[in-house]
Amino acid sequence: MSQLTLTLPDGNSINVESGASFSDAVGTIGAGLLRNSLAVTFNDKHYSLTDLVPADGSLSVITKSSEDGYDTLRHSAAHLLAWAVQDLYPGTKFAFGPSIENGFYYDFDREEPFTEEDLVKIENRMVELSKNKEVINRHEITKSDAEELFADQPYKLEQISELGDEALTVYQVGSFQDLCEGPHIPDTSSIKAIKLLSVAGAYWRGNSDNKMLQRIYGTAFFKKKELESHLHMLEEAKKRDHRKLGRELDLYGIMDEAGPGLSFWFPRGDILRDQIIEFWKNIHRRDGYVTVTTPHISNAELWETSGHMEFYRDDMYVFEQDDKPYVVKPMNCPGHILIYKRQKRGYRSLPVRYAELGTVYRAELKGTLHGLMRVRGFTQDDAHIFCTPDQLEIEVSNVLELTKEILSTFGFTEFKVELSVRDPKNPEKYAGSDEEWEMAEKSLVNAIEQHGFNYTREEGEAVFYGPKIDVKLIDALGRQWQASTVQFDFNLPRRFDVTYTDQDGKDKYVYMVHRAIMGSLERFIGIITEHFGGNFPIWLAPEQCRVMSVSHAQHDYASEVVDELRRAGVRVELDARDEKIGFKIREAEEMKIPYMLIVGGREQETHSVAVRSRKHGDLGQIEVIDFATRILDETAEKK
RNA sequence: GCCGAUGUAGCUCAGUCGGUAGAGCAGCUCACUCGUAAUGAGCAGGUCUGCGGUUCAAUUCCGCACAUCGGCUCCA
Secondary structure, eight states: OOEEEEEOTTSOEEEEETTOBHHHHHHHHOHHHHHHEEEEEETTEEEOTTSBOOSSEEEEEEETTSHHHHHHHHHHHHHHHHHHHHHHSTTOEEOOOOEETTEEEEEEEOSSOOOHHHHHHHHHHHHHHHTTOOBEEEEEEOHHHHHHHTTTOHHHHHHHHHSOSSOEEEEEETTEEEEOOOOOOSBGGGOOEEEEEEEEEEEGGGOTTSOEEEEEEEEEESSHHHHHHHHHHHHHHHHTOHHHHHHHTTOEEEOTTTOTTOEEEOHHHHHHHHHHHHHHHHHHHHTTOEEOOOOSEEEHHHHHHHTHHHHSGGGSEEEEETTEEEEEOSOSHHHHHHHHHTSOOBGGGOOEEEEEEEEEEOOOOGGGOBTTTBOSEEEEEEEEEEEOGGGHHHHHHHHHHHHHHHHHHTTOOOEEEEEEEOOTTOGGGSSSOHHHHHHHHHHHHHHHHHTTOOEEEEETOSBTTBOEEEEEEEOTTSOEEEEEEEEEESSHHHHTTOEEEOTTSOEEEOEEEEEEEEEEHHHHHHHHHHHHTTOOOTTTOSSOEEEEESSGGGHHHHHHHHHHHHHHTOOEEEEOOSSOHHHHHHHHHHTTOSEEEEEOHHHHHHTEEEEEETTTEEEEEEEHHHHHHHHHHHHHTTO
């Protein structure tokens, strides 16, 4: 009998008899590995363990403990979902059903909308169907057989018609068959912990010209415990929802009377803004930025020049004044360009770095608005760097350094960096020359690598005017949020004729970089509200401490303490109501105030306060002046 | 913008199979002067999101609008 040679990812190889299954092959590597394995990748195609090894080739194993293992499980759970739907609602048309981060979905086309009750029914059916350890089989079939098999499935037929003529793979579980590249788990016995989460509309192939399908979202884990902890995380996220906390902590909100997507900052929330703005301005000035302020409205000609009127008009607030069209600014860049252009610039005076917390307005589609995360009026922590080609790399590198510093001050230390570059197949749709793009992309890559960031390269994701770096931060619940962006711009300098005079006496287009670190102040405060769960650190806390009197007799003393602390620069409020101390503490705890200062007879005698910390409870008595010093130190250290 | 769900007091939520509504908290008044997460009593508070329609009668049924929520799309 002949032997087949399989090369493993570590470079070693194993031999198996021809006619052996992948499961035999994996067993040769190790019995433990076989127990832990779900499927294999062989010559870049996915196979089930029961499939026979067809030839020599490279083999890698998908194990339960890997990221791919969860993807495989969830992908199979999506098939199980489709099977249950086919079973309960015959006639439903099937679209796509992939695994996604933390879960899976399947898109269905059915006249009747799925209700919440349907979801429960489907989930129960999934559990029943998976009970009997149903085997998930992989078959290869010809294109014409596939067309016959899916004759009444228009979405599958559309997909088949776009595929080549080589054999297609079909996975089958129970009475459900799906066109699918896999991989899948061997049988349904590993699907022990599933939960259907929601149903929502989704366009076929994500294109808004196409029909809207019904997407059912769910998640699956190997162990019940994992599912429980994931569901617990979702509960925790709900509790931390910035819209809820914004209301409960009296920070900010959207007022129906004013309109959707427009945020109001109440006195307590405005302190958050102020603290962040002060920090932001100081750190930027330290790093050689200068701040500017540009008007909220300007005549439309400016936006004709920039190209916004042509490409972006539907999203802009445009109105008439003196028979001329005006625009409420959707971006700060043209304003900064005008400031740059007010004088002739030489290479010696570059780089110029203009920073502005500029509030912009964009008429975003109503359906996309979401608390502070997606609004129509927001304040960008914007800056534009005008520099020479030589300076580009160091400037971008400095931006990334500043990004790390600013975000880590808020407790974010884990990032995902994405570099978006040109689509090499479509070079004509971009502004700027090939050499310029190459040079700019190289500068961005070098800058990223200098900081030791891992990054992913997103081919074709760049906007037409230049390559960009996006930084996503990871919050306390492990969720990703897009915050920072560094975008190179070949377009605006040409449109506005923004130049500098180089060493050789010639005027050249300046290199322009747009960058934002927090993204928008509104969104960023939404993110940190959820990240901290409303328990803002001392330096941000709207109310750092609250003085509360035990009884009548200390009212005057309590208000003296408040005056003293306030004069020292502490954000302090007084609670001298005729209420029991337990009641006052409860309220202060609910408002997540870092320090409660209780004053009774004992404290009055020694000019002290009894400190109760939000985190650690009763800390004992301390003199007023010492407490002031402590809290001011913590504020300065951004604790 | 698209699909689906939701909209009752400042907040959280009951309720009405069609006969114009109720609780807790918050607010106000009074009593209590209290030592580390809710003192007690009373009062007041609603065009049941808005506009139409059906009906003797609509908060309830139907339609439209608006807003919110879950997603999709978009984010030159």
